[in-house]
Amino acid sequence: LVRLFGMSNNDERDIIDFICQHPSQVVVVMDSLDEAQINEDSLIWQIIRGQCEELAKLNLLVVTRPCEAASLLAKKSIFHRHLEVVGFTKEKINSYMDAFFADEPHKACSLRELLKSQPEVRSLMHTPLLATMLCRSFQMDKALPSTQTQLYQTAVLSMLEQSTEKAGHYTPGSILGDLRPP
Numbered sequence: 001l002v003r004l005f006g007m008s009n010n011d012e013r014d015i016i017d018f019i020c021q022h023p024s025q026v027v028v029v030m031d032s033l034d035e036a037q038i039n040e041d042s043l044i045w046q047i048i049r050g051q052c053e054e055l056a057k058l059n060l061l062v063v064t065r066p067c068e069a070a071s072l073l074a075k076k077s078i079f080h081r082h083l084e085v086v087g088f089t090k091e092k093i094n095s096y097m098d099a100f101f102a103d104e105p106h107k108a109c110s111l112r113e114l115l116k117s118q119p120e121v122r123s124l125m126h127t128p129l130l131a132t133m134l135c136r137s138f139q140m141d142k143a144l145p146s147t148q149t150q151l152y153q154t155a156v157l158s159m160l161e162q163s164t165e166k167a168g169h170y171t172p173g174s175i176l177g178d179l180r181p182p
Helices: 009-021 043-048 066-074 090-100 105-116 119-126 128-141 148-166 175-179
Strands: 027-031 059-063
Touching (some): 043 059, 105 128
């Protein structure tokens, strides 16, 4: 954080002091804990296990894959709540597509038909973020990417085009055209 915002070492010390003096006013979000390579003896694991009295009142939000949540909860931890975010059901997927294409309902129907022939891509619609990316991709290209990598590439390009367009720098066929996946 300190390096990201170009802070000095004094700023870093001030931040650490504030966290230690006012832990109940701080929220620490640890995303993808299951992917982090953190030593079991580290401070964060001490906090998770409730072994750090100075930071016992720290608000800690840990995000992890469901399969890893069980092992994390099995360890002696301080978690007071366990929430599991579940993906869209088939009905919710259809409702989402209808809402996304509210001004162009024929596109929702076309996308549904296309997804029937691509079960691998259809399975991505259960994840809300990926559903948004797929709908946006279909809206832009009237086609669907065949891989998750292509989906991410299309999403990034879409965001770049949208931000450059809003900033008044967008011209069709600009540099972004060279970045499009084949």
